[in-house]
Amino acid sequence: MSAREEVLSRVRQALGADRTAPEEVVRDYRLTDGRPAGDPALLELLVERVEDYRATVLRCAPAEVGATVRAALDQGLGSGWSAGDVVVAPGLAEDWRPAGCDVDDDRPAVQLADRAASVTAVAVAVAETGTLVLDGSPACGRRALSLLPDCLVCVVTADQVVGSVPEGLARLDPLRPLTMVSGPSATSDIELQRVEGVHGPRTLLVVLAG
Amino acid sequence: MKVALFATCLVDTLTPSVARATATLLQRLGHEVVVPPGQSCCGQMHVNTGYRREAVPIVANHVRAFAGAEAIVAPSGSCVASIHHQQAAVARRAGEHRLADEAEELAGRTYELSQFLVDVLGVTDVGAYYPHRVTYHPTCHSLRLLKVGDRPYQLLRAVRGLELVELPDAEQCCGFGGTFAVKNADTSTAMLTDKMANVLGTHAEVCTAGDASCLMHIGGGLSRLRAGTRTVHLAEILASTEEAVTPDQHTAPAVSA
Amino acid sequence: MTATVPPKAPTFLGLPTAPRGVGHLRGDQSFPDAARGALRDGQLRANLGHATSTIRGKRAKVVDELPDWAQLREAGRALKTATMARLDDHLEELERQVTARGGVVHWARDANEANEIVTRLVQATGTSEVVKVKSMATQEIGLNEALEAAGLDVFETDLAELIVQLGEDKPSHILVPAIHKNRAEIREIFARTIPGVDPDLTDDPRQLAMAARTHLRERFLRARVAVSGANFAVAETGTLTVVESEGNGRMCLTLPETLITVMGIEKVVPTWRDLEVFLQLLPRSSTGERMNPYTSTWAGVTPGDGPQEFHLVLLDNGRTAVLADEVGREALHCIRCSACLNVCPVYERAGGHSYGSVYPGPIGAVLSPMLTGVEDNASLPFASSLCGACYDVCPVAIDIPSILVHLRAEHVEAQERPTAEAVAFRGLAKVMSHPRLWHLAQRASRLGRLIARGRPTLPNALPPPVSGWTRSRDLPTPPKETFVESWVREHGS
Numbered sequence: 001m002s003a004r005e006e007v008l009s010r011v012r013q014a015l016g017a018d019r020t021a022p023e024e025v026v027r028d029y030r031l032t033d034g035r036p037a038g039d040p041a042l043l044e045l046l047v048e049r050v051e052d053y054r055a056t057v058l059r060c061a062p063a064e065v066g067a068t069v070r071a072a073l074d075q076g077l078g079s080g081w082s083a084g085d086v087v088v089a090p091g092l093a094e095d096w097r098p099a100g101c102d103v104d105d106d107r108p109a110v111q112l113a114d115r116a117a118s119v120t121a122v123a124v125a126v127a128e129t130g131t132l133v134l135d136g137s138p139a140c141g142r143r144a145l146s147l148l149p150d151c152l153v154c155v156v157t158a159d160q161v162v163g164s165v166p167e168g169l170a171r172l173d174p175l176r177p178l179t180m181v182s183g184p185s186a187t188s189d190i191e192l193q194r195v196e197g198v199h200g201p202r203t204l205l206v207v208l209a210g
Numbered sequence: 211m212k213v214a215l216f217a218t219c220l221v222d223t224l225t226p227s228v229a230r231a232t233a234t235l236l237q238r239l240g241h242e243v244v245v246p247p248g249q250s251c252c253g254q255m256h257v258n259t260g261y262r263r264e265a266v267p268i269v270a271n272h273v274r275a276f277a278g279a280e281a282i283v284a285p286s287g288s289c290v291a292s293i294h295h296q297q298a299a300v301a302r303r304a305g306e307h308r309l310a311d312e313a314e315e316l317a318g319r320t321y322e323l324s325q326f327l328v329d330v331l332g333v334t335d336v337g338a339y340y341p342h343r344v345t346y347h348p349t350c351h352s353l354r355l356l357k358v359g360d361r362p363y364q365l366l367r368a369v370r371g372l373e374l375v376e377l378p379d380a381e382q383c384c385g386f387g388g389t390f391a392v393k394n395a396d397t398s399t400a401m402l403t404d405k406m407a408n409v410l411g412t413h414a415e416v417c418t419a420g421d422a423s424c425l426m427h428i429g430g431g432l433s434r435l436r437a438g439t440r441t442v443h444l445a446e447i448l449a450s451t452e453e454a455v456t457p458d459q460h461t462a463p464a465v466s467a
Numbered sequence: 468m469t470a471t472v473p474p475k476a477p478t479f480l481g482l483p484t485a486p487r488g489v490g491h492l493r494g495d496q497s498f499p500d501a502a503r504g505a506l507r508d509g510q511l512r513a514n515l516g517h518a519t520s521t522i523r524g525k526r527a528k529v530v531d532e533l534p535d536w537a538q539l540r541e542a543g544r545a546l547k548t549a550t551m552a553r554l555d556d557h558l559e560e561l562e563r564q565v566t567a568r569g570g571v572v573h574w575a576r577d578a579n580e581a582n583e584i585v586t587r588l589v590q591a592t593g594t595s596e597v598v599k600v601k602s603m604a605t606q607e608i609g610l611n612e613a614l615e616a617a618g619l620d621v622f623e624t625d626l627a628e629l630i631v632q633l634g635e636d637k638p639s640h641i642l643v644p645a646i647h648k649n650r651a652e653i654r655e656i657f658a659r660t661i662p663g664v665d666p667d668l669t670d671d672p673r674q675l676a677m678a679a680r681t682h683l684r685e686r687f688l689r690a691r692v693a694v695s696g697a698n699f700a701v702a703e704t705g706t707l708t709v710v711e712s713e714g715n716g717r718m719c720l721t722l723p724e725t726l727i728t729v730m731g732i733e734k735v736v737p738t739w740r741d742l743e744v745f746l747q748l749l750p751r752s753s754t755g756e757r758m759n760p761y762t763s764t765w766a767g768v769t770p771g772d773g774p775q776e777f778h779l780v781l782l783d784n785g786r787t788a789v790l791a792d793e794v795g796r797e798a799l800h801c802i803r804c805s806a807c808l809n810v811c812p813v814y815e816r817a818g819g820h821s822y823g824s825v826y827p828g829p830i831g832a833v834l835s836p837m838l839t840g841v842e843d844n845a846s847l848p849f850a851s852s853l854c855g856a857c858y859d860v861c862p863v864a865i866d867i868p869s870i871l872v873h874l875r876a877e878h879v880e881a882q883e884r885p886t887a888e889a890v891a892f893r894g895l896a897k898v899m900s901h902p903r904l905w906h907l908a909q910r911a912s913r914l915g916r917l918i919a920r921g922r923p924t925l926p927n928a929l930p931p932p933v934s935g936w937t938r939s940r941d942l943p944t945p946p947k948e949t950f951v952e953s954w955v956r957e958h959g960s
């Protein structure tokens with residue numbers, strides 16, 4: 001018997017011929033937050049929760065994203081940065097990009113480690129947990145883009161902000177490679193004390209438009 | 211109300227004053243107390259040590275001894291929890307379905323003392339007088355299986371003269387755990403040491419709880435250290451009045467019985 | 468039922484368990500013996516006490532924040548129960564979906580087979596270095612030892628795993644394998660073992676984390692093969708999930724050309740939607756955060772993004788034997804959050820190594836004996852005071868105390884020759900079920916009054932098993948009369 005058949009037959013043997021029918025799963029937890037996506041109170045909550053992870057949030061009007069991204073990079077890299085330090089997702093809106101910056105292409109992923117900062121959009125943001133989700137779309141970029149540069153700037157628009165985890169997951173495509181980001185990289189491995197910044201970006205800046 | 215008192219094997223054999231206090235208290239509140247003489251044990255020690263088959267005749271004896279009782283009260287959260295959560299299950303596993311049904315039915319009328327007083331009789335002030343500094347240890351089975359909640363605190367707060375002091379890390383297990391206390395004596399002792407440190411830190415004269423077994427463990431440790439703090443069962447405190455400051459209650463450590 | 472079982476291999480309920488001689492599920496000492504040593508280690512006690520109380524507080528705070536925690540917990544429990552009842556179907560669906568998206572699925576009956584598969588896959592890439600994301604399954608099967616025996620270099624990349632690996636130590640906690648070490652001890656390990664480490668390294672946790680970052684950065688960038696575990700695998704979409712904090716997981720899941728994921732068969736969940744429950748339960752229960760810093764999901768391979776070769780190894784290694792136990796199968800619902808360890812008073816004092824298995828604490832005390840067969844870990848089900856704190860915090864409501872009690876009985880009932888304890892308990896059962904014998908026995912206990920010779924407590928030096936009690940606790944001298952006797956004397960029967 002192949003290992004596959006043997007493991008499956010053991011499962012069947014363990015459950016027995018008279019296996020009980022699966023029980024009905026009651027989903028009576030909160031499926032929605034009750035507030036529509038982009039509700040001002042949700043934006044407030046997102047800011048509070050993201051900042052709780054010691055990330056920085058910069059809010060701006062939709063027309064001011066480009067300038068705010070540059071301000072975020074000033075904060076993350078210091079004001080002396082040059083366009084070549086920054087690599088952006090290929091599908092990032094033109095007017096969000098710092099002029100002259102590097103645009104990610106199909107270079108070997110490890111080369112992204114040479115860049116100081118990256119800028120991406122997100123697919124959805126969950127206010128309650130302060131979570132941004134990147135879904136590998138052109139605007140979010142491939143996974144390595146938001147991983148290797150030490151400073152990550154994510155642009156979130158108001159309509160992308162939902163209240164709860166169930167609402168967030170419902171907006172996502174599970175066949176895409178997803179990265180859920182809640183604050184900068186961190187560890188609690190030393191005396192269970194949280195320290196921000198290990199292998200992932202040590203600095204996370206969120207530009208919230210709207 | 212006619213109340214059948216289940217002393218529990220440990221109280222009956224080693225600390226009878228706890229059962230006596232329970233009876234005194236219920237009588238003082240105007241209830242008739244009966245003590246079925248055929249009672250022995252709920253079977254918990256057997257079940258929890260792995261002798262669930264052997265526990266079945268013990269459960270049968272318990273059910274026989276209390277058959278027909280209107281309400282059954284025991285001064286032990288742990289034994290009542292076993293009656294509620296284990297008796298029917300072990301009987302059923304052994305194929306004794308009738309016994310299981312009877313045990314279940316009896317469990318529905320079996321109460322831990324503080325729950326009986328507060329929920330069934332609806333009293334929190336039992337008219338007790340106990341002029342001592344007291345700290346309360348919520349025993350695990352009272353707390354997590356029976357969910358007695360703040361009932362013991364309500365009862366203790368209504369006792370005249372009693373100064374209730376909060377026990378730090380109160381909800382941490384004392385380390386008794388039945389045969390765990392012997393099979394894993396070192397770990398049990400380590401847990402006991404931390405519990406005693408917390409008890410002694412309160413500078414209470416008395417550490418009380420709703421389980422004589424845990425108190426025998428905590429009290430046995432305190433006694434070994436010659437600590438001045440003694441352990442006294444909740445029933446003994448509630449049974450105390452001005453007239454009989456401590457009916458059958460000792461000023462020496464409770465373990466000295 | 469047992470026809471296919473090879474001779475002498477351990478079994479549990481007729482199904483093969485995790486084999487002996489490989490992996491890390493069996494200790495070489497009983498729990499009481501191992502704990503005796505650990506209890507005397509003051510530094511260990513201090514480290515564990517500090518760490519577990521910190522995390523207990525954080526967990527309580529973020530759990531209390533959710534108004535629907537009880538509903539989420541109940542949904543988590545029900546989802547796991549329903550999944551197990553159709554485990555075969557879900558595994559086949561998972562296999563179909565992963566395969567359809569370019570992954571290759573392998574099945575492993577046990578630790579040896581899984582180790583062989585992974586070793587073969589790594590060798591086929593022609594590389595000699597493997598980076599690893601922390602995974603309980605690969606610790607359980609002893610994958611690192613197997614890869615090293617094949618001449619491969621294995622690098623653990625999780626900070627705590629790295630501390631354990633560099634310190635040539637063993638993990639002692641599910642989530643924080645180096646929980647038994649404090650910052651000063653970690654500084655010492657790093658200073659001693661990391662080549663070229665900053666000589667001025669202090670014990671500041673941030674500096675220590677940075678030292679790990681520097682140490683591993685090069686390895687990540689040149690790694691060609693990574694091995695990971697998985698927290699969840701969604702059957703309907705073939706989506707794998709890794710929940711982590713540091714970004715080492717993302718490095719491993721993203722940069723190498725080949726990714727090999729080893730996953731216990733119980734980690735499958737039927738639908739994508741089910742993650743909306745578990746991604747709320749897990750982070751709050753484990754690190755006490757609203758959400759962990761990084762959760763990665765992937766389905767098969769994605770052109771132009773991440774590893775272009777993906778292998779999924781589905782591991783049994785005793786899990787089907789656990790599934791065969793109607794009471795114990797609930798232990799397979801575990802999402803490895805470690806909340807039960809953090810609240811366990813026994814774990815907090817005896818430490819993770821006392822359990823002799825990669826799964827310590829309350830869940831380990833039930834899971835390890837079932838994975839190996841109870842007789843190979845017979846002391847573990849007794850390593851609990853049954854206080855119930857584990858059940859209270861478990862995000863999927865596993866009734867660990869009831870499983871412990873059940874396994875104690877399985878152990879007792881597995882004895883072919885009667886032990887002294889069994890003789891005593893059987894005798895006592897007989898006595899306790901006959902009031903007349905019981906009253907005689909109670910009277911006999913008064914013989915204790917003779918040895919007490921008028922003192923309020925019995926002597927400290929008594930023979931076993933009573934000595935287990937009297938070594939640290941006084942035992943009251945039995946009273947002259949039992950309560951029932953005195954009542955009957957006063958009131959008649």
Ligand code: SF4
Nearest residue numbers: 801802804805807861
């Ligand atoms: S048994 Fe429950 S509490 Fe313990 S690690 Fe597993 S899921 Fe968490």
